[in-house]
Amino acid sequence: MRENLVVRDESDRIRAWGSVHDRAVGRMLFVHVVARDLEHALATRCSRVLLAWAEAQARAVGAARGLEVQQIDTGTFADDERLAGWLTAAGFEKVRTWWQMSRSVVPEEAELVPDPARWELDGVVFRRVEQQGDGMPEDGDLRAVHDVLEGAFTDHFNSAEETFDEFIHRLREDPGHRWDHWWLAEVDGEPAGALVGTVSESVSGPDGSYVSYLGVLGSARGRGVAKGLLHTIIADAAEQGRDRVGLEVDADSPTGADGMYVAMGWGTKYVTQSWHKDVRV
Template identity: 50%
Template sequence: MPPPVTSERSTLPEGWSTRVPGDGDIGALTALLAANRRHGSSPVDVATLTALVVGPASWTRRQLVVLDASATLVGWVVVHDRANGRTEVTVLVAPDAPAQGAIAAGLFAWADREAAEVAALRRAPRTQLDSAADADDDRQRTWLAAAGYDCVRTWLKMDRPVDPAEAEPGALPEPRPGVRVRRVREHGNGLPTAEDLQTVHLVLEQSFADHFNSYREGFAEFVVRLQEDPWHRWDHWWIAEVELEGEWRPGGALISSVSPPDAAGAYGSYVDYIGVHRRARGRGVAKALLSTVVADAARRGRTRVSLEVDADSSTNADGLYLSLGWVVDHRTESWHRYVDAGTQG
């Protein structure tokens, strides 16, 4: 049984209601996500959806579903307390629902209030709201602008096909002299060592310090957040080391995960993070890490490696990916808004 209907403070059409989603809503939410997906995209990832609604990922999220007068689920809003001063907002409305603009406006207003309360609980003076839209989704972009968000960045979603032959030694370029790549070390029970996990976190933090919208995320929040993903795997973490004055030091890191089956039922790998420390830039570290994840995907029988890159980055990372066989699948946008902390009635 879904949770009982609760009152909601935002303005919605007469006779409509909202409540917190539960197990019984997974099917309807799957249909809602499918209706909002781009034509030709992969099927809805039900495992991730379930984790968000009733699994560990739900613990850092506040969410509501919208029911029309006939109790049909027509909307969903998620406010993700990602880190101190960083809140992610997702608003979805059924494309065939009446009064779509009113639903979206009410859900974005609710998200403002919840994010303000989260910021107050964290004792942060304000928080950044981050919401995404496909670059060609004029409906979502219109709602975001009406809710006070500004488009601040464009991202390229890229895919690279994987050839099974790339699993063979020598099929991909070897790292340059003075560069080597290894997996994070594991204990006998299969769990990674604290030292290597902390190294990956530190390298990524330092690598992204001069990137767009960079912020500090504590180690504990970092590892817990990544484990919320049902497709996370510890054996998909790598460290690149560079030789400096006769000593091997961390120079880069890559975290990947499993991409759920596409329309043909084939799994892939997804690059969640790749970072190169400033002291190691210009030594082919990124190429070495990417070759590692491609070879790993080939050995696992996967058909693709996907990633996301900042289209406006001063490092021209998209050029590197294009040169290594990645192609642009589609573009998305980040839209931001800021709200002050506080409990609003």
């Protein structure tokens, strides 16, 4: 699912790095990193190597998927004019803006919900995915999480169908992956919301929690499902001695989710952008 390329200087130090990830049908993620201290002309040449390699990877990935066109999906920090210039020159288009948000957590918020493992409010049950005796999660719960997220994001920007096996394999590769950070919300006994969290490790100070995915089926919106799941991960973070919960929100989201996050204490730390290019296979 992933390929990587490094560019080394004469002293064998890595000065540029590219990484591609066959994320889902028709969507290939691309990471582009060039050392900041390189002279501009040399840095530009390194970038061109990475961009040309990424296009070749896109053709290979698209061919393996049987596609005629393969999208390359990459990103920049909003103020990175250097990378934006390189992407524009290579035919990429800026398509979306994202707010990277964070919320402080205090120890007292461990009492925000009765028990992060399982609690209920107004007929909605919030619980961790069930784990078997060997510590592995129950397959039915994992499939429920996948089905809820697929259903919740159908009409979202750049949504691409992902099989259950691809979904599980990809999320298990995340360095912050923990099975006990996956929650389901059930309405009238049926899965209607899901939150997949991860651990944001810190080199100094407490770790944090991160909301990788939060989805609610349209039929359950207005029942407090999203807010309840967020309260659950906040309480869990406080219980584990963490000092923050992070998440990403689409600045152009039609659901107005950013308003809920701000009301619950989240603030924007920095802004990123998505850039796309369609490559003929």
